[in-house]
Amino acid sequence: MTRTDGTRGSALRRPLLSLAATAAVLAVWQASGALGWIGPNLLPTPTEVLTTALELAETGYRQVPLWEHVAVSLARAVAAFLVAIATGVPLGLVMGISPTASALLDPFVQFLRPLPKLALIPLVIVWFGIGEFSKFFLIYLATFLSVVAGAAAAVASVGRDRLRAAEVLGVNRWQMFRHVLLPSTLPDLFTSVRLAIGIGWTTLIAAEMVAASSGLGWMVVNAGAYLRTDVVLLGIVLLGLFGYLLDLAVVGLRKRVVPWMGRE
Amino acid sequence: MTRTDGTRGSALRRPLLSLAATAAVLAVWQASGALGWIGPNLLPTPTEVLTTALELAETGYRQVPLWEHVAVSLARAVAAFLVAIATGVPLGLVMGISPTASALLDPFVQFLRPLPKLALIPLVIVWFGIGEFSKFFLIYLATFLSVVAGAAAAVASVGRDRLRAAEVLGVNRWQMFRHVLLPSTLPDLFTSVRLAIGIGWTTLIAAEMVAASSGLGWMVVNAGAYLRTDVVLLGIVLLGLFGYLLDLAVVGLRKRVVPWMGRE
Amino acid sequence: EEVPEVVRLGYAGGPRVWMLGKADGSFEKAFGTSVKWIPFASGADVLTLLAAKELDIVRFGSSPATAGIIRKLPVEVVAVSGVIATSERLIARQEIASVKQLEGKTVAYPANSTAHYALQAAFKVHKVDVAKVKQVTLKPAELVAAWSRGDIDAAYVWGPFTQQLEAQGGKEILASRDLQKDGYYVWNNYVVRTEFAKKYPQIVVKLLQVHQQKVDQYKADPEDSAKIIAAHLNVDLDATRSTLAGLEYPSLAEQLTPRWVGDGATTPDSTIARGMADTAAFLAEIGEVRKADIPPSFAPFINTTYLRQAVGQK
């Protein structure tokens, strides 16, 4: 049980282990391709994917440079995430503290949350057209609903006595919200945001099915239509990689923002 | 701030408020259709959806009775959820307590988690074919990865002193896991499971794109391809409804299982 | 000859004449074994299913079939199931009278579809400066939604979506048949997994024969056939009627002429082989396949043996 024991081993141990595990998986993958276990049409080897990456980095995919596909997707997703967090956390907390707000809004949140966003595309197009906003909105919606649900649930585990302590210090409703509930739920909120961002990033592909002509999600879907498995896999690797980096960023932020986690 | 104040108003207040809000939204929807704001081909009114529901309940959609579409999807999803929770919670907790396990597995979990499951369909078909297992696997994977991430994060907020108290009572590693960490993280785990189930249910539609011929997700996609917007909307309503019911079930379970939440 | 335990047929779920055989079980009867109908949503899915050996015979469009062959899928084309004539059309707003006038406008099409190919062909035939056209990919239902908002000015798509666009003020400016005179053909074909066909040639032959029977049945009573198919697939009857009527059905015998697939010897020069080459060139042009991957001729991937047997045994 070495949970909080960060001192054993060097600080490099963790990244080294992670790298080793990743390298091992890549090696098995490469070998399985080289030994012909799976045809190249279905699972190109890492070296093939790398070749494609270099090729696309130079010539672009469908007249769009590779970095631009990445940048476009990141811009869409990160904008949606930020707005989703900024709106979802307050709404979720309000639902957590007010039974009335919860009774009024919970059915919609919990109804919409598990809905496949793919199925909503026609409606979103009717309402918002086929421009950037529709793509933003789909990612936003998926992230927002999860953040709301997570934030509302987080309120329930705030200790009763802490709320009481704040009440006798004379906080008003807004202050209770901003200065007590928000920081108290921060550890849980970070977890919810991490899960929600995962969901949002997953929705990228659905969002980029809406009349896009660039972006990683679009690239994957489009290349898949022509069995360009190497491009598909490159897209998947990039999607996963940037998803992972986004998660690392959130975890890093949590360590800075919630130093008291687990030490109360 | 009436968070824990369940006594004010009658016990019926909450469901009544929820019903009223739902009724209001349905009324606006119906009116918007009746006033011709949106063409019926894009957004049929609630009464039209109801008519379709009755029709399909009698004759079925594509030779499959409506209840069977619901049952097939629920069976797929619930099976995947149960296995995902049973495997994801232990793995996540292990990653939470063991830096080594975390270093080895975290890159893969965080890489795969935000990957659009839609993009994995070709690989899943190659590995597992087009039978039920592939559909199960896609839903399982989406749910599992989120549960793992949530469980691993939950460990970090368990109080240090509680772990110490358990250690001096002589728990071994397994007991620490089973009898201390698991119950301590239960409140957080329930939140993660709720979010994860939302993700899993969202994935249903992707899963049922894999050569399915029944199921709600399949029904929505298939009807969409032939502009049966009434069937699409009925499918969406049923997807949302059962997603909501699943969530209610989990919340109900949490109230029973974690009565100490917020009262420590 | 031995018979497989089950024959796996891939179908798109839209109204097509062979659905008559799905509805009445003719294929099972003819094969003397059971049939598993495997639905797919798009040509892309078909390629995956074929690669994963989850399909034996499939009916789908010429564009994805060509893409699959370029990507070295072990499959071959055995026959044309229907030639797209008026079932796929270019619909535009009232003020747009010709294809040329699409310059400066927004046009939508479903990705990797026969309609996509036809649209590009129409641009070529009418000498449209493609750089001046804003092209967007949308799924058919989404395309209707975008139309209703006024986000797009024209769309190349199939029924029942064409009718939807017309109901909302659209007007046909071109149908796929109009491109045939310029040598651009779009069609649906039967594609088999080579391995399966080698092992069970009779199944392929019988499939083609049943196909012809169903075409005949449709031609004898189009209205009744449309009703059967609409009911079986839970789709709109009007849409079914117009889709079925919007395809041309060259008979098996006709197909053996160079006008279609040819008889083996004439295949390299056949319309279909040339059509596939054109399609391949188009795919390379838009950057979806590597030029280097395109075979010099598509004739080796068109196997007319089964067609000949199907006709000879009749």
Added chain:
Amino acid sequence: MDGPGVIAPPHAKIRVEGVVKTYAADRAVARTTALQDVSLHLGEGELVCLLGPSGCGKSTVLNLIAGFERPEFGAVTVDGRPVERPGPDRAVVFQQPQLFPWLNVLDNVTFGPRMAGVPAARYREDAARYLRLVGLTGFERHAPYELSGGMRQRVALARAWIANPAVLLMDEPFAALDAQTRLTMQELLLDLRRATGTTILFVTHDIDEALFLADRVLVMTARPGRIKAEVAVPRAAVRDFDSLFDDPAMAQRRHDLVALVREEARKAAPQPHPETP
């Protein structure tokens, strides 16, 4: 020593009258009766200590006055108005210090004034003074989880005092402190009370502490809690803890209280004489 059935004088600051409070136990069959017909009152500026065996309902009385809970029967009023909810007029020092882990010591202490919108210039000096008084100068920037148990409790004290409340409810506030620090805090409490006239209800287990601090000491019975006895302590201008019990009257009070509490504690703990294993 008076009987328990006291009628509150008209000028009482806090009145608790005929209060009954029971708790439903989640997994037990019967409800626990925490308080059974409790009546007490505190005059303006009075310091009353509440004694009683563990589990008799002292914290519950405090919770009712603070407004955290509502009685099933009876009334709780402050300044004649029924208590409906917690408010900053009634500061509370909890049995366990409830500090905010995301704030450092200084920010915890100044939480009240900051929320009330008091300008920093005005509370900064106060905060420094109270931190000095509780002996935590130099720890302003420490996080609560970097403090010892007693230090945390002293932060909670400074946080309550800085608000300068009309009523101060304290639940065993000095239990985690060593004798000397405790004495310092006790003297501090008396000084502040003298300066501000705060009405204080003080729960403690320490009879000496009660006699040193209180104007009146109330003794509760074992669960279900009722007020068993009241002991008035004549208010001296300045008390000195070391010589407190040199006064035979004080010594007598102490003797009486020890006997009273002991009797109740015996009732509560059914087996005071352990057999060895």
Added chain:
Amino acid sequence: MDGPGVIAPPHAKIRVEGVVKTYAADRAVARTTALQDVSLHLGEGELVCLLGPSGCGKSTVLNLIAGFERPEFGAVTVDGRPVERPGPDRAVVFQQPQLFPWLNVLDNVTFGPRMAGVPAARYREDAARYLRLVGLTGFERHAPYELSGGMRQRVALARAWIANPAVLLMDEPFAALDAQTRLTMQELLLDLRRATGTTILFVTHDIDEALFLADRVLVMTARPGRIKAEVAVPRAAVRDFDSLFDDPAMAQRRHDLVALVREEARKAAPQPHPETP
């Protein structure tokens, strides 16, 4: 009264030698030195009380022996083996009762034996006895959050005792209890010690409690903590709290200790000297 620089006898059960422990403060510039060169030892079966001003490092000493933390310098051994991690041979009663909220009182108390795989038949009787001894019979099925502060602490006591550990580390275990309940617990502790020969390190703020319980009393200096003095208490067969200080030698020890603690607390309280690096 001996000097502080004691060399541990060879038969010592617990040895702490030359231990230094500092903490990095998250948001403060300087590290806090909690312990500076602390040495102490406990013989087999000895009961030693640790006194010292709030924040001087008592809990830290306990944490080191329990194995929760490691010293920067110096050594901590139990039975001659260096302490590497916590273990059930060293039971701990924490400053705040760390009960498991998902278990009822009975299950909390029997947690140790259940984890050790002791058959229910064997611990059931023990549990009932300890619950009776701490006065909680009838609360077996209550949840921890349905108990008062003192009741929770008594559950923690029963939970530690039932394990029958070789070493018992107690951090102000009786602070939340009323005088009578506390006395009952103290007597219980002495009885159990007599019966089992457990070695006990007992942190307290109460000098009377220390003298009543201890074989030896150690006094720590204000932060940074060191052992300032050691007071041996002759072991009597049975002690009686009420007449303890009738013995003039005892009264003298009390007087000495009060003076010692007071001196250190004075250093700590008004103007602590936070060390700068």
